[in-house]
Amino acid sequence: MGMKLLKAKVRHLGTEENLKILTRIYEYLKDRLEIRHRTKVKEIIVENQQMKGIVLENDEILFSDHVFIAPGRDGSEWLANLLKEQGLTLTNNQVDIGVRVEVPNTVMTDINEHLYEAKLIYNTPTFNNTVRTFCSNPSGRVVIENHSGVMTVNGHAFKEDYEKQFNTNLALLVSHHFTEPFNEPIQYAKYISRLANMLSNGNVIVQRFGDLKKGRRSTEKRMKKGFIEPTLKTAIPGDLALVLPHRTVTSLIEMIEALDKVSPGFASEHTLLYGVEAKFYSARPKLKNTFETEIKGLYVGGDGAGVTRGLAQASACGVVVARDILKQK
Numbered sequence: 001m002g003m004k005l006l007k008a009k010v011r012h013l014g015t016e017e018n019l020k021i022l023t024r025i026y027e028y029l030k031d032r033l034e035i036r037h038r039t040k041v042k043e044i045i046v047e048n049q050q051m052k053g054i055v056l057e058n059d060e061i062l063f064s065d066h067v068f069i070a071p072g073r074d075g076s077e078w079l080a081n082l083l084k085e086q087g088l089t090l091t092n093n094q095v096d097i098g099v100r101v102e103v104p105n106t107v108m109t110d111i112n113e114h115l116y117e118a119k120l121i122y123n124t125p126t127f128n129n130t131v132r133t134f135c136s137n138p139s140g141r142v143v144i145e146n147h148s149g150v151m152t153v154n155g156h157a158f159k160e161d162y163e164k165q166f167n168t169n170l171a172l173l174v175s176h177h178f179t180e181p182f183n184e185p186i187q188y189a190k191y192i193s194r195l196a197n198m199l200s201n202g203n204v205i206v207q208r209f210g211d212l213k214k215g216r217r218s219t220e221k222r223m224k225k226g227f228i229e230p231t232l233k234t235a236i237p238g239d240l241a242l243v244l245p246h247r248t249v250t251s252l253i254e255m256i257e258a259l260d261k262v263s264p265g266f267a268s269e270h271t272l273l274y275g276v277e278a279k280f281y282s283a284r285p286k287l288k289n290t291f292e293t294e295i296k297g298l299y300v301g302g303d304g305a306g307v308t309r310g311l312a313q314a315s316a317c318g319v320v321v322a323r324d325i326l327k328q329k
């Protein structure tokens with residue numbers, strides 16, 4: 001059927017465990033270096049292609065020959081503009097746009113029990129689009145992610161929720177590649193996400209798969225008839241076909257129907273689709289294998305530089321950069 005299962009090791013820590021890990025990292029570091037929370041970097045200072053320091057939002061200047069910028073997905077647009085101003089070479093990655101799907105755990109039992117998460121890739125028959133599954137959360141909850149005022153959806157799972165939550169959520173993402181003359185993929189994805197916000201009064205949309213296929217919006221009444229209790233209570237029932245391009249919707253429908261063969265029940269009319277889920281990692285600068293840019297001493301990494309797409313990789317990226325800086329000291 002043309003669906004590929006990628007080999008990947010997955011370890012579920014749980015949202016609450018992440019907080020404990022971050023607290024331990026903070027406790028270890030806090031007396032060894034200066035950490036400033038809620039402090040925004042505005043600009044960088046470069047002289048003769050050599051890093052000199054950074055300027056904070058309050059105009060305070062911090063001097064350093066080595067700077068590592070990892071602003072996450074939310075800061076990816078800021079970083080791309082910053083690097084463009086410095087004349088650096090940026091390549092436009094794809095941008096991924098899709099929905100978060102929510103089904104009962106019972107539909108996903110085989111995958112949840114044997115793999116926890118299946119990383120599946122599918123080339124759709126009609127438009128030959130690549131659609132992939134991403135960030136699956138057995139017994140999870142769908143949440144809203146606020147990208148500086150643009151509301152998108154995401155999902156997570158608490159370890160302690162395992163017996164208390166009854167739905168699995170996962171993202172289905174359609175890769176969008178752009179060619180000349182357009183080179184603003186982040187703006188494109190944000191525009192689409194804003195459209196969903198506009199139609200749901202600043203919120204995100206939820207739609208039953210059956211309604212999407214019938215070409216009608218979901219309403220409160222139709223949602224109440226559904227068999228799945230949405231975990232994101234604030235999502236507004238609506239019509240994702242008014243938000244996503246026809247090609248994206250068709251590819252998502254084909255992916256859901258293909259997944260129904262892997263996990264029967266996945267393409268039920270009651271399956272919930274939340275939109276929009278978008279991954280904004282986009283412009284990737286030219287980098288050495290140590291993540292140093294064409295400017296000496298300026299390193300960029302993590303999700304915001306289009307380098308990583310997850311916690312383990314983003315953390316490893318930081319370790320590589322730190323080791324390289326230490327080598328040069």
Ligand SMILES: Cc1cc2nc3c(=O)[nH]c(=O)nc-3n(C[C@H](O)[C@H](O)[C@H](O)COP(=O)(O)OP(=O)(O)OC[C@H]3O[C@@H](n4cnc5c(N)ncnc54)[C@H](O)[C@@H]3O)c2cc1C
Pocket residue numbers: 039040041042070071072073074075078135143145154155156301302303304308309310311312314
């Ligand atoms: C709801 C949710 C669930 C997720 N679940 C998983 C999961 O199960 N597994 C997984 O591997 N990944 C998951 N992820 C993704 C994971 O969180 C990211 O891949 C990872 O955090 C990326 O790390 P990063 O250091 O690149 O960026 P971030 O963790 O986003 O950190 C970037 C930091 O930079 C700050 N910043 C931005 N701009 C500036 C600026 N101008 N000045 C100063 N600071 C700035 C931001 O405020 C932020 O604190 C999830 C993400 C979300 C939102």
